[in-house]
Amino acid sequence: MSPSGVRVAVTGLGLVTPVGIGRDEVWQGLLDGRSGFAPIESFDSSRFPVHLGAEVRGFHPELWLRILDPSQLGRASQLAAAAARMALDDSGIAGIAGIAGIDAARAGVVMGTTSGEPREVERFDDRYLAGGLDGLGPEFIGLYPCHMIAVHVAREVGFAGPVTMIPTACAAGNYAIAHAFDLLRAGRADVMLAGGADAFSRITYAGFSRLGAIAPERCQPFDRNRRGMIPGEGAGVLVLEPLPRALARGARVYAEVAGYGLSCDAHHMTAAHPEGDGAARAMQRALADAGIGPEDVSYISAHGTGTPTNDRLEILAVQRVFGAAAAKTPMSSIKSMIGHTMGAASAIEAAVCSLAVSTGRIPPTMNLEEPDGDLDYVPNHAREHDVRVAMNNAYAFGGNNASVIFQRAGA
Amino acid sequence: MRRVVITGAGALSPIADSPAALHTALCAQTSALKEVELFPLDTAGNVADLGPRHAGEIRPFEPKDYLGERNLRPVDRTARLLLVAAQQALESSGWTAEKRAEREVGLVLGTTFCSVRTIAEFDRRALQLGPSYASPMDFANSVINAAAGQAAIWHDLRGVNSTVAAGEASGLLALAYAADLIRGGRADAVLAGGAEELCFESFVGHQRAGRLGSVCTVPFDARRDGFALAEGAAMLFLEEAESAAARGAHVLAEICGYAESFAGDGEEASTADFADAVARAVRLAVADAGIVPADLGVLSLSANGGVRSDRAEALGIAAAGLADVPATAIKAMLGEALGASGAFQAVDLLGLFADGVLPGVLGFQAGDDGFPLSGIAAQTRTLDHQPRFGLLHSVAWDGQCCAVILEAK
Numbered sequence: 001m002s003p004s005g006v007r008v009a010v011t012g013l014g015l016v017t018p019v020g021i022g023r024d025e026v027w028q029g030l031l032d033g034r035s036g037f038a039p040i041e042s043f044d045s046s047r048f049p050v051h052l053g054a055e056v057r058g059f060h061p062e063l064w065l066r067i068l069d070p071s072q073l074g075r076a077s078q079l080a081a082a083a084a085r086m087a088l089d090d091s092g093i094a095g096i097a098g099i100a101g102i103d104a105a106r107a108g109v110v111m112g113t114t115s116g117e118p119r120e121v122e123r124f125d126d127r128y129l130a131g132g133l134d135g136l137g138p139e140f141i142g143l144y145p146c147h148m149i150a151v152h153v154a155r156e157v158g159f160a161g162p163v164t165m166i167p168t169a170c171a172a173g174n175y176a177i178a179h180a181f182d183l184l185r186a187g188r189a190d191v192m193l194a195g196g197a198d199a200f201s202r203i204t205y206a207g208f209s210r211l212g213a214i215a216p217e218r219c220q221p222f223d224r225n226r227r228g229m230i231p232g233e234g235a236g237v238l239v240l241e242p243l244p245r246a247l248a249r250g251a252r253v254y255a256e257v258a259g260y261g262l263s264c265d266a267h268h269m270t271a272a273h274p275e276g277d278g279a280a281r282a283m284q285r286a287l288a289d290a291g292i293g294p295e296d297v298s299y300i301s302a303h304g305t306g307t308p309t310n311d312r313l314e315i316l317a318v319q320r321v322f323g324a325a326a327a328k329t330p331m332s333s334i335k336s337m338i339g340h341t342m343g344a345a346s347a348i349e350a351a352v353c354s355l356a357v358s359t360g361r362i363p364p365t366m367n368l369e370e371p372d373g374d375l376d377y378v379p380n381h382a383r384e385h386d387v388r389v390a391m392n393n394a395y396a397f398g399g400n401n402a403s404v405i406f407q408r409a410g411a
Numbered sequence: 412m413r414r415v416v417i418t419g420a421g422a423l424s425p426i427a428d429s430p431a432a433l434h435t436a437l438c439a440q441t442s443a444l445k446e447v448e449l450f451p452l453d454t455a456g457n458v459a460d461l462g463p464r465h466a467g468e469i470r471p472f473e474p475k476d477y478l479g480e481r482n483l484r485p486v487d488r489t490a491r492l493l494l495v496a497a498q499q500a501l502e503s504s505g506w507t508a509e510k511r512a513e514r515e516v517g518l519v520l521g522t523t524f525c526s527v528r529t530i531a532e533f534d535r536r537a538l539q540l541g542p543s544y545a546s547p548m549d550f551a552n553s554v555i556n557a558a559a560g561q562a563a564i565w566h567d568l569r570g571v572n573s574t575v576a577a578g579e580a581s582g583l584l585a586l587a588y589a590a591d592l593i594r595g596g597r598a599d600a601v602l603a604g605g606a607e608e609l610c611f612e613s614f615v616g617h618q619r620a621g622r623l624g625s626v627c628t629v630p631f632d633a634r635r636d637g638f639a640l641a642e643g644a645a646m647l648f649l650e651e652a653e654s655a656a657a658r659g660a661h662v663l664a665e666i667c668g669y670a671e672s673f674a675g676d677g678e679e680a681s682t683a684d685f686a687d688a689v690a691r692a693v694r695l696a697v698a699d700a701g702i703v704p705a706d707l708g709v710l711s712l713s714a715n716g717g718v719r720s721d722r723a724e725a726l727g728i729a730a731a732g733l734a735d736v737p738a739t740a741i742k743a744m745l746g747e748a749l750g751a752s753g754a755f756q757a758v759d760l761l762g763l764f765a766d767g768v769l770p771g772v773l774g775f776q777a778g779d780d781g782f783p784l785s786g787i788a789a790q791t792r793t794l795d796h797q798p799r800f801g802l803l804h805s806v807a808w809d810g811q812c813c814a815v816i817l818e819a820k
Contacts, residue, residue, distance in 0.1 A: 047541050105672065105691060114554055116576075121527065124612065125534045133452075133615065141616040145523050146555055147576040151809045154673055160688065162671040163811050164584060165576040167525070167555030175573055182591055188670070203534045206542040207550030262597075264518070264572035266563040269485070269551040278569070397551060398560025400572050 008184050009246040009409060010254045012091025012239030013351045014083035014195070018054035018232050018338045022086055026348075027355050029337070030363035031382040036338045037218065037230055043202045050214045054232030054339030055200045068156045074117030074143045077152040079235035079344070080197035084109070084153045087193060091239040092251055094157070101249070106190040108161035109154045110180040111197060111237075112172025113343035114396075116146025116165075118201035149197055153237070161189045170303075170340065171394035172196050173236060173347025174402035178260040180240050181404075190245065195237035196347035204342065205231050211270065213307050220367040221304035221333035222311050222377045229305040232339030236347030238354070243409065254354035255406040258292070258389065261285025265399030272309060276317030278401040283321045283393065286403035292389060294322040297329055297405075299356050299390040301349045304333025304365065305340050310395065315373045330385060332378040336366040346394035346402065353390035353406040360386055414667075415590040416820065418660040419506070419648030421499025421604075422758045423492055424745060425467040425641060428477075429499060433645075433755070434762025436744070437770040438791045443467030443745050444628075444639050450611040463618065463625045467641025467746035468609050478565075485548055486565075489526045489644075490558040492751075493606040496644035497562050500602055504648035505660055508567060517570030517598045519589040520559040521581030521605035522750035525574070528610035529553055558606055571598050578807035579713060579720075580671075581605050582645070582753025583815050586803075587669035589649050590815075599654050604646035604754035613749075614640055622717070622808065629774040630714030630740035631721050631787055638715035641746030645754035663761050665818040667800070668700025674723070674810035682723050688812050689727020693804065696814035697731075700800070704731060707816070708798020709763060710738035710786065711756040713805040715747040722779055724806050729783035733802070737794055738786035743773040753805040753813065760801045764819035767794045 015022060018036025019029035029036075039045070040053040056079065061070035064082035073081065088094040093102060120143045127135035142148075147165040154163045162183055168175045173196030180194035198204075208214050208231055215228035246253050263285065265278035272279065287294060303314055319326045334352055341348060356362050361382055368379040389407045396402075420430040425443035427433040444465045452464060469492070474483055477495040486494065497518070506516060530553045537545035551557065556574040563572050571592055577584045582605030589603035617623050617640055624637030655662055672695070674688035697704055710733060714721040728734065741759055742748075748755060763769060771791040778784070803815040 047543075049543075104675070108671075108673070115530075116555060118530070121531050121534060121612075124616070125531055125538060129535065129538060136615055136619050138620045140612075141620040141622065144527070144616070145576065145578060145809075147523070147578055147581075147807075147809065147811070150577075151673075151811070154810075155675055158675055160673045160675045160691075163577070163673040164588075164671070167574050167576050168559075168572075169554040169556050179573075179588065182595055182597075186591055186595065202537070202542075203530060203553065206537045206545045207533070207547070207553060209542055210545050210547045210550060262571045262573070263515075264560075264563045264569050266567050266569045266572075268564070269557065269560055270547075281569075396556070397554045398556045398572065399563060400556060400560065 005185055007243040008181050008240050008257045009243040010238050010354045011241055011246045011251045012087040014087030014237040015348060015351055016056055016059060016079045016083050017234040017348055018056055021059060023090060030334055031361060033364055033366045034337060042200050048209050050209060050216050052230050053200060054230055056233055065156055068152060073152055074120050075199035076117050076197045077149050080111055080149045080153050081156040083235035083237040084157055084193050087237040087239045088157055102191055104158055104160040106161050107159040108163060108189045109150045109159055109193045110164045110166060110176040111150040111153060111195055112166045112176035113146050113149055113196060114169045114172060114198050115201060115204055117144050118203045119199055120144035122202060153193060168400045169396035169398055170342055171346055171396035171400045171402040172343035173345060173350060174392060174394040174404050177350055177404055181257045184240060184242055191241045193237050194240055196343040197235035198233055198342035198344050200233035215306060218367050219306040219336050219339060221306040221336050221365055222372050223368050224370040224372045226306045226308060226311060228307050230339040232341040234341040234344045234348060236344050236351050238350060253409040255357040256409045258405040258407040259286055259289030260404040261289055263401045267399055270397055272313040272395060276313035278399055279313060279317035279395055280320045282401035282403045286405050290405040295325045297389050297391050298387045299362055300329055300331035301353050301390060301392045302331050302333040303393045303395045304335050306335060315375060327374050330362055330376045330378050332363055332365040334363050346392060349392050350404060353392045356387040356390050357406055357408050360384060413594050414652035414665060415593045415649055416652045416655050416665045417647050417663045418650045418655050419500040419504025420758050420761055421496035422645040423495045424643040424755060425469045430758045434759050437741050437759055438768045440744055440771060440773045440791060442773060443641055449609055463623045465639055466609055469642055486561050487526045487529045487552045488608040489606050490561040492608060492644035493558045493562050494565050496646040497566055497602055500646040500648045501566060506600060511567050515570035516568050517601040518559055518562055518568045518572050519585045519601055519603040520574045521585035522607055523576055523578050523581055524613060525555040525558050526552060526608060527612045531612045577811040578809055579749055579752055580805040580807040580811040580813045581750040583803055583805040583813040586815050587813060590666045590669060593649055593651050599651045601649045602646050603649050605750040606644035607642055607748050607750040609640055609642035624716045628716035630716055630743050630772055631725060631778045632775050633777050633779050635716040635718060638717050639746040641748040643748050643751045645751055645758045647757060662820040664764055664820055667818045668696045668816040670695030670699055670814055672812045685723035686726035686730060689724050689806055690730040692812040692814040693731040696816050700816040702800055704733055706800045707733060707736055707802050708796060709801040710736050711760050711803050712738055712740045714740040715742040720806050720808060725782060725784050734783045734785060736786045737769055738784055739770050740772050741770055756803045760803060760817055767797050769794055
């Protein structure tokens with residue numbers, strides 16, 4: 001891709017998830033198969049037929065934020081800004097008192113989300129129903145619009161380049177990383193924070209509950225008896241920068257972004273294409289963009305929500321794209337542990353791909369008893385595996401599909 | 412490098428329902444603002460001081476007049492506005508349904524809320540009746556990419572499908588994003604623009620936050636005290652230049668440069684910092700287009716009556732060396748349509764490229780002390796020199812700036 005076509009490195013990771021906070025805690029939790037599911041605490045679920053959620057517990061944004069006052073932010077912004085701080089610290093770019101060695105005007109933020117700050121709509125509705133118009137204050141417009149997540153991240157870290165929100169639902173993290181990748185490749189920035197964030201919300205929970213998509217007891221992606229997804233929350237942020245720049249400053253490079261592919265089913269708002277048509281096109285396009293074939297992929301981080309239809313289409317699409325290589329390529333879903341963190345999901349999974357590439361380990365698909373189909377789902381135990389190339393798949397409402405490929409730096 | 416041209420346009424606004432009619436209505440200085448009827452503002456027996464009640468509402472809006480008898484029930488207002496603008500853009504581009512089946516078309520939509528009304532109504536129904544009465548159809552539309560997804564289904568757009576949110580800068584960011592997809596070889600044809608509906612939640616929210624003007628909403632005018640909200644959708648059909656030439660498409664303009672910037676400190680940012688971000692976006696866009704500021708013959712600016720953002724934009728545009736270039740601020744007529752605004756500016760500029768007429772800034776009397784933009788005028792005028800290059804600029808309340816440069820063809 002012109003003009004510069006520079007290679008892009010992942011040099012920092014920030015994670016806030018239902019199984020832990022921070023890179024090491026999350027990664028260890030995922031390798032150990034830890035569960036992030038518990039009865040919902042953030043709202044009263046008594047009128048719902050299901051009660052499990054994957055909420056982030058023990059999160060204290062004030063431990064991470066240095067500039068912004070967390071009490072003035074929505075929860076998704078808190079999660080995002082904390083993850084951004086962690087990622088920037090991890091990258092070694094951030095100095096104690098600011099940003100060393102980068103031009104803030106060439107440093108940007110692209111974040112993805114499904115719902116933005118849904119709790120602000122909930123607060124609006126609570127107050128409106130209780131007190132009519134008199135109950136409504138000035139905070140709604142200052143906090144609610146989803147772009148405030150990216151804006152808050154940029155304000156927290158002092159970046160002044162491109163600041164964009166990409167609300168493409170449950171594939172949004174991948175869309176954000178893809179867009180940041182393109183901005184770097186086009187020479188429009190020197191460093192980008194890219195990722196996704198979503199807050200646990202009664203709106204999201206009610207919606208998936210009405211679709212009958214929430215599993216009552218556990219999340220079992222790719223199991224024949226899977227009964228659904230479990231909503232979660234979290235944030236994942238990656239530091240992306242040109243590979244030559246990262247190498248020149250002696251940065252630790254987790255992985256290189258090798259390419260991506262996007263597509264749209266144009267079929268149904270909430271149901272995937274029955275043959276996984278769009279999903280397959282996104283994977284094929286990502287492989288072509290990375291200049292590799294399916295046999296070169298050593299790990300697939302699945303969308304793997306655990307709903308009957310998603311997993312079925314994903315299996316079909318992977319079989320279609322990978323052919324004979326499908327059964328030999330490990331594919332796991334961390335949603336079996338952290339639930340579906342919505343717009344954060346593919347950003348967290350992008351961090352997992354980067355860690356799989358850099359550490360040679362693959363997190364498992366937990367709760368897998370009777371595998372559906374003959375793919376290798378890395379059942380129930382983490383695995384040592386030489387991961388040279390990892391593919392991160394994400395699918396969303398609106399028929400949006402996104403696959404991003406990470407490879408070992410210099411591979 | 413692959414070049415990006417515009418080969419189709421669509422616009423549905425409170426004052427006109429086609430691109431050509433929009434430019435004509437803006438030049439005639441038709442105001443979109445009238446008392447809101449779309450939603451009740453005296454609900455719950457409450458007569459609190461509501462302040463301004465005017466907005467740019469599309470009234471009447473009968474989607475069937477544009478879209479025919481196909482079932483619109485699952486499609487909410489934002490998506491309906493988008494469907495109409497997208498249909499016009501597709502039709503004018505000549506990229507037919509048969510051709511779309513053969514070669515993918517993408518979509519990049521700019522929006523602030525998509526539909527906060529759909530989300531809030533879904534939530535209120537669940538609260539009042541219980542979660543088992545919440546509507547699954549509304550939930551499908553509650554995601555912020557719902558309108559883009561609905562348009563993909565309606566118009567069979569199977570390429571890249573993305574949504575960008577950056578407040579008032581969303582529409583231009585969508586154009587820049589889509590243009591980069593084409594430049595970078597990721598797409599050959601992309602519909603790009605913005606859509607936003609007017610609704611109770613947005614109106615009351617902006618009003619409570621003190622962002623709506625109650626005395627004067629005239630862009631750049633010293634009396635201004637906020638903006639008026641509006642709604643609508645505008646879409647452009649973007650295409651790789653050689654592909655457009657090969658199929659003999661009528662080229663309306665070329666998108667030759669763009670850039671983004673951010674004023675970091677939010678509400679606390681000094682006007683100087685904010686102006687600096689404006690100037691930076693403009694300078695970078697000029698460089699990206701490979702031109703110099705003196706090449707720009709006309710500016711379509713973002714000013715909407717916002718006290719701080721209008722001032723920052725004026726100072727930033729002047730700092731970029733463009734103080735004397737003929738300029739307009741069409742929100743004087745249209746109001747602030749958030750995600751759709753930048754796309755409306757683009758559609759109007761295409762009209763200006765065709766007839767050389769620059770809409771005046773309705774109601775403009777005098778700017779702030781030291782107002783630097785001599786190119787701003789209250790009256791509509793015919794430009795002395797037909798411009799070759801025009802600048803579109805958007806600045807968002809929360810600090811995102813985006814500049815896009817079009818070249819007349």
